[in-house]
Amino acid sequence: MFEYFNPYRIFKINSILQKIIFFCFILVLSIGLVEALFLSPEDYLQKDSVRIMYVHVPAAWISLGIFSTIAFLSISVFIFKNKNLILISKSLAPSGILFTLIALVTGSIWGKPTWGTWWAWDARITSMLVLLILYALYLLSFRIFKDQVRSNKISSMIAIFGAINIPVIKFSVDWWNTLHQPASISLTEKSAIHSSMLVPLVIMTAAFALFSVLIFLMKYNTELIKIKNKGLKRL
Amino acid sequence: MYGKKVKLRILFLSLILAVLILTVFLVLKSLEENVVYFISPSEIKELGEIDYNKKYRVGGMVKKNSVNMSADYVKFIITDFKSEISVKYSGVIPNLFIEEKGVVAEGFLKDRNFLEASKILAKHDENYMPPEVKEALKEK
Structure with a gap:
């Protein structure tokens, strides 16, 4: 049973998976971009600037999803x-x-072009900036602390404590007055985004998710190589 | 099921998290005044004391038929459907500044009913749809 989980085998499977996912990513991204930039309609109010949403919203979703996963792990x-x-x-x-x-x-x-400002210190935007800082701290903790036991402890503490920021980001637009508009899509209610605009949004989210999986597999293989170079047979 | 050490760690972690959530909640609660990006016209009316040297951000809907454009300034009324406040502003107007849409005006209060804005920001809502759909909705 544990034969299946030995690093060498995982490395090989990863390498094959990377090629498949890279192909899927390019395919889905091309479809998504064509949908987002050309086929989808413009907004009644924002005109063409609404197309930025097809990058902005999926990126925000994925970044929150990944941080939640890291916190859970x-x-x-x-x-x-x-x-x-x-x-x-x-x-x-x-x-x-x-x-x-x-x-x-x-x-x-x-x-x-829409609000009339590049930046506002409202709750949603500020809490997203905090998320960026948390990610930076998390990644830095592996570099700063050379001792593995120590870096493992500190990085997981950053992720666990940082997880409190996730609900704050999500509900910031409901709890406080913000310049940022409230959520358009929820699990329980009808989407406030018209279906013709929902299609590119979903495809772009899939494309970004594939991209994160691809980068994840590459990074994971790098870590496996590092372990091999240290001459360790197991983790 | 789990060993004693694992159980202890679960307990320890839940305790720390509970304390931390409480701390964050209290901090945000006490900083509420700074966390909110703008206040509504009703809240201006309820303010105990107005600091005439402090900038306030007031947000709400631009009242229908209230926008009055002239050569060097624009006047309009912000409403939250309970109270209203008049705003005078001169400067660049954001593209999405439209009647019956959201707006945030920042500036000095002259009194409880008048704000001289130095900056206005458009606040749009969460609805997105093609122009045809909007037309169809209007006809209904």
């Missing part, structure tokens, strides 16, 4: 001391910080 790490989970969350973080940055930058670009 870190809790398991803290309780069960499973080292493999650390490798997984460590490999997830780079695409998470990338998408947080994309969400902030595209939000800024979107804010200028």
